[in-house]
Amino acid sequence: MKILAVDDDEIILELLKEVVGAAGFPDITLVTSGAEALHTIQNSPTRFDCFLLDIQMPEMDGIELCHLIRKFPAYRSAPILMITAMADRQYIDRAFTAGASDYVTKPFDVLELGTRVNLAARLVQEHAAAEDKSFALEALRDQIETKSPVAISEEIRIEGVAGVIDKLAFENYLLQLTRGGLFGSCIVAFQVANIATIHQHSSGTDFSNTIIDIAEAISDNLRRSEFFLSYRGNGQFVAICHKVVMDTFNDLPGEISMSIRDMELVYDNGAKMDVQLVMGQPVKCGFFSSKSTLEPLYKAVDSAEGAVQSLRRLPNNSGWSSKIDTIRNRLKHPSAKNVSKLEMGF
């Protein structure tokens, strides 16, 4: 794995070289500024696989550099680890928004840094395998009519939708928050209940675009809070929201469903697409005492899956559209909330 490390402190660079080298990655290039990093990237005869960036640097900081690296098509999904003494949530948020994959705070444990670089290496291998598969599928597509070459479990890459980051970055973000003891946030999961049907009747592009549309609908309706959203495959989305009043979640499932409905999604053949999105119960991160756990995330996901099961237990004659209409009516008359509570899996 070919690594580029950027830090204005040469002692840190030397430290990174030794630690990362001892972890089994001796091919590391060291530079001391953002400008030098960009120059090195542009003039490198071979592609870098992974980046280690400091944040606090004169002139161009590491977050701006991360953003610029992501603009290179070759580096849209390369692991970028921020290695920094900046532990405030605002820096963590800015880094992940700019496209960081992971965030390591100084002072760091040398063995832990080795582990994190190893995880990045695994990601590089997975991307390489996915690219190979993609090339193979492209070649096959000319010969065979495939209905849906995108697997239902695939973590479709979503770009250009506010607050959306990839699954690994989301988990790293959550771990970073819990490491810093930055509680007071909550996680909520969404599940497309009829994802199998949508997948079955969609082409690959159609399916990917539908997922992106749903992400956009969720993102639009979460904008009242600070949030990150991630797609986990199998029609499942998770969001972490900061500074929210829990009651504001009550109306969210109905509002998102209405946004999706307003998009008037259709299949390739022009048939109307019905998207049945349910939301699990929001889980407060502060309820968990362990400092390095994804437990709130799993609990939120379980809750969304439970909401899907609740939905399936409803009588068959209560179609999804009528449920949305009922929610719409309930939102107009907020005194009765039975249905929206059901959609939330309470």
Added chain:
Amino acid sequence: MNAGLSGKLLEIRGKFVNSLPERKERLIALHSKLTAGTCTANDMDELRFIVHKIHGLAGTLGFTTLGSFAASLELEVNATIEKGGYSNTFCDGVVTLIGHVQDAIDA
């Protein structure tokens, strides 16, 4: 941790210690400006930069007390830059950091 890495880390730790006298001199100069009331915005930025670098390196290289104190002082420097103006307590914090830097040099 393997012996090779341990040896390298000791070497890097030595380099860090060797860099401390210069950082200490800069801290003393900046403290003089703070107490004389002649500290400019650029001086505060330099103070933040030095404290930030010590924060990042010291803890990783085993100087826990120095690293922890630098971390808390960095927060104070950031708050001071944001609100403008500083107190005697803040100046005392810089003196304490200089003391911890000296301890690391002597260690």
